[in-house]
Amino acid sequence: MKENPEIDELLNSFIDGELTARQQTEVQRLMAHDAKIAQRLRQLQKCKMLVSSLPVAEAPDEILEDVKASLEKRTLLGEQGSDFDERAGARHLLVRKVMAAAAMIGLVAVLATVVYTILAPEPVLEGPVAFEVRELPGEIEAARPKPRMVAVEFNGRLELKTSALVAVDAFINRAIEDNGLSVSISPARQQDKSVYSLRCSQDGLNLLLADLGSIWEKFDSATLSVETEAFGRQVVVNAVTAEQIAEIVNQDSLQRRTEVARDFALLNDTAERLPGREILAAIDDGSRHLITIPKPVLTSSQRTTKKPAGRAEDKQKVHLVIVVAGSE
Amino acid sequence: MTEAANMDAYASNRRINIDEVVLVKQCRQGDSAAMERLILRYQNRIYNVILKICADPDDAAELTQETFVKIIENINKFEGRSGFYTWAFRIAVNLTLNYCRRNVKLGFRSLDAEQVQYNSQAKQLLRQFLSDDSSLEPAVVAQNREMCEIAVEALMKLDDAQRAVVVLRDIEGMGYARIAEVLDIKLGTVRSRLSRARSRLRQILEAIL
Incomplete structure (x- = not known):
C-alpha cells in the first residue's frame, strides 16, 4: 500500500489506543471496507511489536554506588548544587547588567559632551573680547562676521607727586587743551594739589599719556589705583609709567585689566627693591640719567591686547581721576 | 499554589503512588x-530507555549515573507540576540526545554503520514475522539474539528524535501526552513523528532483510 501520512497517523494512534471511541469505530469501519488499510495496520503493528519485544536491559548493579560516589566527590570538591550556581549566576548577571548599564550611561554622557562641543553655538560674549587685527582680503574681510564687543568702562585714579607742582600743572592743562580734552575735564584746584576728573575715550587718554610721558621724570611718585571686578576692591600699581597706564586702560575686559594691573604692580614693586635703586639713592641727582633702571614692561603679546583704532565703543569709556600733588 | 500543594494535587489528580511523592519530599529534605x-525504583527503566536510544551499554551506564546525579542535585527545583517520573525521564532523554548529537558531531557514531552479516535463519524468521499473514509471536523475536540485533540496528538508523519517540512509546510504554511532556513538544508532533518513525523503521527492516 502506498504510504499516506494522514492514514498512517490515524492507524498508529489506533494501535497505541490514543483515539477516542468514535475515531476507533471509524478506523474499524475503514479497515472493514479497505483491505489495504487493514494490511497497513498490520505492518505498523508488527513494527511496534518488534520494538516492544526487545529484551529489557537491567541497569548495572554499581549504578547506585556510582551515583553516591559521584555526589560525594562533587561535595568534596565544593561543587554546589545548581541552586547555588543559579543564585550566584543570577547575582553575577545582575552585577554585569548594572555595570553594562553604567558603562552605557557613561559612554552616552561622553558622546553627548563631544556632540555638544561640536554642535553647540559659540557663546555670546557679554564682555569685550580681545582679537588680533589681520590684513585680510577685502571680500573675506567683508564676509567675516564682526565680533560682538561691549567696551568696559575704565575707572581709576592716578596720583602724581612732584616738587614742581606749578610747572607740571601748567603742562597738564596745556596738554589737555592741545588734545581737545578740555570739554571732558572737570579740574578742581585744591590746596597743594590739582584734581582732574577726566572722562574721555581711550584714544584721548593715550594722547594725554603720551604728552605726560615726556615729563614723567618730574614726578617723584606715580600711583595708579584700578577698580577691579570685585566691588570696592582696587589694584594699586606703584611707580607706574605712562606706558603701563595706557596698557592697562587698553585691556578690553575688567578681568584682563585687573590681571595686567596686578602684574605691573608686582613687577614694579620687585623693580623698586632691586639693588640699583639703592645705588641710585646714593648717587647725586645729576647722574641719574647715567644709571637708569628700565621700568618693566610686559613682553608677552598675549598679555596685552591692542584695540583697533577708530572703535566707536571707545567713546567716553575712560574715567580717570588724576591727582597732582606737591611733594613734601 | 505552593510547591507542596502542587505535589499533593499532582499525587491525587494523577493517581500516582503516594509513596513516590513522599520519597521525593524526603529526598528534598x-x-x-x-x-x-528513588534510584533503585527507576534505575532499570531509565537505563533501558537510555540504552535503547544510545545503543552502548557503557555509555548508557554513565548516562544513567549522570541522570541520577542531576536528579538529586536538582530535586529542590522539582515543583510537582509534572510527575517525578516524567521529570526524571526528561532529564535522562535530554542527556542522552545531547550525547548522541555530540557523538555524531565527533564522528564516534555513524548512521551508516558497517552492515553486519546476520545469520540467514534469523533473517528468514524476522521476514516471516513481518509478513502480513504471519502469526509468529513477538516472544519468538525476543528469544532470538540475532533478531534483536537486527531490530536494534534498524532502530539506530532512525534519527535521534524519531528513535526517542519510538523508545518512549514502544519500550517504556508512555502515552502520547507524557511523551510530549518529556520531549517538550506538542502532542501533534508526537503523533506525526511516531508515525513517520514506524514507517521508516519498516523500510529499514525491509532493506536489511
Whole structure:
C-alpha cells in the first residue's frame, strides 16, 4: 500500500489506543471496507511489536554506588548544587547588567559632551573680547562676521607727586587743551594739589599719556589705583609709567585689566627693591640719567591686547581721576 | 499554589503512588535512604530507555549515573507540576540526545554503520514475522539474539528524535501526552513523528532483510 501520512497517523494512534471511541469505530469501519488499510495496520503493528519485544536491559548493579560516589566527590570538591550556581549566576548577571548599564550611561554622557562641543553655538560674549587685527582680503574681510564687543568702562585714579607742582600743572592743562580734552575735564584746584576728573575715550587718554610721558621724570611718585571686578576692591600699581597706564586702560575686559594691573604692580614693586635703586639713592641727582633702571614692561603679546583704532565703543569709556600733588 | 500543594494535587489528580511523592519530599529534605529508594525504583527503566536510544551499554551506564546525579542535585527545583517520573525521564532523554548529537558531531557514531552479516535463519524468521499473514509471536523475536540485533540496528538508523519517540512509546510504554511532556513538544508532533518513525523503521527492516 502506498504510504499516506494522514492514514498512517490515524492507524498508529489506533494501535497505541490514543483515539477516542468514535475515531476507533471509524478506523474499524475503514479497515472493514479497505483491505489495504487493514494490511497497513498490520505492518505498523508488527513494527511496534518488534520494538516492544526487545529484551529489557537491567541497569548495572554499581549504578547506585556510582551515583553516591559521584555526589560525594562533587561535595568534596565544593561543587554546589545548581541552586547555588543559579543564585550566584543570577547575582553575577545582575552585577554585569548594572555595570553594562553604567558603562552605557557613561559612554552616552561622553558622546553627548563631544556632540555638544561640536554642535553647540559659540557663546555670546557679554564682555569685550580681545582679537588680533589681520590684513585680510577685502571680500573675506567683508564676509567675516564682526565680533560682538561691549567696551568696559575704565575707572581709576592716578596720583602724581612732584616738587614742581606749578610747572607740571601748567603742562597738564596745556596738554589737555592741545588734545581737545578740555570739554571732558572737570579740574578742581585744591590746596597743594590739582584734581582732574577726566572722562574721555581711550584714544584721548593715550594722547594725554603720551604728552605726560615726556615729563614723567618730574614726578617723584606715580600711583595708579584700578577698580577691579570685585566691588570696592582696587589694584594699586606703584611707580607706574605712562606706558603701563595706557596698557592697562587698553585691556578690553575688567578681568584682563585687573590681571595686567596686578602684574605691573608686582613687577614694579620687585623693580623698586632691586639693588640699583639703592645705588641710585646714593648717587647725586645729576647722574641719574647715567644709571637708569628700565621700568618693566610686559613682553608677552598675549598679555596685552591692542584695540583697533577708530572703535566707536571707545567713546567716553575712560574715567580717570588724576591727582597732582606737591611733594613734601 | 505552593510547591507542596502542587505535589499533593499532582499525587491525587494523577493517581500516582503516594509513596513516590513522599520519597521525593524526603529526598528534598536530604534523606539519603529515600534517595537510594528513588534510584533503585527507576534505575532499570531509565537505563533501558537510555540504552535503547544510545545503543552502548557503557555509555548508557554513565548516562544513567549522570541522570541520577542531576536528579538529586536538582530535586529542590522539582515543583510537582509534572510527575517525578516524567521529570526524571526528561532529564535522562535530554542527556542522552545531547550525547548522541555530540557523538555524531565527533564522528564516534555513524548512521551508516558497517552492515553486519546476520545469520540467514534469523533473517528468514524476522521476514516471516513481518509478513502480513504471519502469526509468529513477538516472544519468538525476543528469544532470538540475532533478531534483536537486527531490530536494534534498524532502530539506530532512525534519527535521534524519531528513535526517542519510538523508545518512549514502544519500550517504556508512555502515552502520547507524557511523551510530549518529556520531549517538550506538542502532542501533534508526537503523533506525526511516531508515525513517520514506524514507517521508516519498516523500510529499514525491509532493506536489511
